[in-house]
Amino acid sequence: MKAILKSVFNKDKFDFLVNNAGVGAHASFAETTEEQFDHLVNIHFKGAFFLTQKALAMLNDGGAIINISTGLARFSLPGYAAYASMKGAMETLTKYQAKELGSRGIRSNIVAPGAIETDFSGGAVRDNADLNKVIASQTALGRVGLPDDIGGVIAFLCTEDARWINAQRIEASGGMFL
8 A cells, every 4th residue: 555655646645535445235134144244344344444444554644534334324225234234333433433533633524325326236226217216206305316416525524624524424315215
């Protein structure tokens, strides 16, 4: 990581870490296999936990960590128990990061998107018109989200204007399931 930071960006340290890696798995609680569970925990929780831990030496004091959650940590839909549980773990971790890294001036927040038109879960929200319509009907703004709807929130959290926002869960779902 240090070598890439130096060779690509000619820097020894960076200011912002965004933990956005993720995969989906659609299986009911009763049918989730241990293999599916382990896959989700390794990517959504363990990976972000230890990547952030290893990156701390390169993260500038006064920087920020932005973790990514999901609206499914607030509302429940069948088939997402394991996925949403990993994101719930990230929401708890975010508070601990904020508390334990605050002495360095490092802020940690978590953004919880609703349904977004991306490649996630094979592009289901983006590519399935019927699913898109159903989700849009459950969203106060009457549509599903776009990547830029989330990117702007993350970009804001990386600005000086967000310097006093810490340990917060910010849902960007367009008002889904109110």
